[in-house]
């Protein structure tokens with residue numbers, strides 16, 4: 261199996277890299293700023309690629325990836341400025357809304373535009389890592405304008421990709437990893453990276469059980485959106 265993972269230098273992305281290497285897959289791990297934890301893995305099946313998904317320029321040579329790709333995990337994401345004050349109705353700025361949107365929603369589109377033909381060749385799978393904070397139905401606490409808006413938009417993008425790529429047998433889902441102990445949550449959270457990744461990998465394996473573009477939690481539950 262050939263797998264590409266974005267935002268793979270730490271956190272959940274790095275957890276996915278470890279998981280798929282353990283499965284014997286060939287993994288193309290894309291990092292933005294720090295490849296040191298990936299280098300430590302020292303695995304022959306691992307290719308490390310620098311890719312800032314906020315950037316329209318493609319920094320890597322396009323032939324770094326294989327002709328056929330079985331799985332793309334659009335994991336890279338940012339929270340944006342401070343949870344308490346920076347994303348309140350009073351304080352959120354156009355600049356922060358747009359920069360978070362550029363990474364969390366436009367980024368996965370850039371990546372799919374680059375890799376689509378390879379995924380079609382393999383009749384592969386695309387998973388976009390959103391967040392339950394992007395569920396309109398689940399929003400009972402308000403605020404977090406930049407993050408919530410970018411993640412709900414990603415769910416919509418996934419649904420359109422699922423419809424557009426269905427004729428090529430490419431399957432697309434949005435996933436919620438749970439509340440995970442990672443830098444984004446300041447190592448708070450209810451579950452470990454390994455638990456989250458193991459759950460999401462099971463969902464990915466069983467992707468055909470879900471209708472195209474569904475929004476699914478790491479434990480397999482469908483999230484209303």
Ligand SMILES: NC(=O)c1ccc[n+]([C@@H]2O[C@H](COP(=O)([O-])OP(=O)(O)OC[C@H]3O[C@@H](n4cnc5c(N)ncnc54)[C@H](OP(=O)(O)O)[C@@H]3O)[C@@H](O)[C@H]2O)c1
Pocket residue numbers: 266267268269270271272273291292293294311312313314315335336337338339363367389390391392436437438439440441442443444445449
């Ligand atoms: N942790 C949670 O509880 C939780 C809950 C719901 C959803 N999520 C989602 O899960 C995904 C992974 O989150 P995490 O908890 O692992 O976060 P994290 O520890 O903050 O890691 C984020 C990763 O995304 C990368 N990244 C950020 N901007 C990028 C860009 N422009 N181009 C390429 N890579 C970029 C980061 O690279 P650098 O090292 O260069 O910054 C880092 O590798 C995110 O999409 C997040 O929104 C997480």
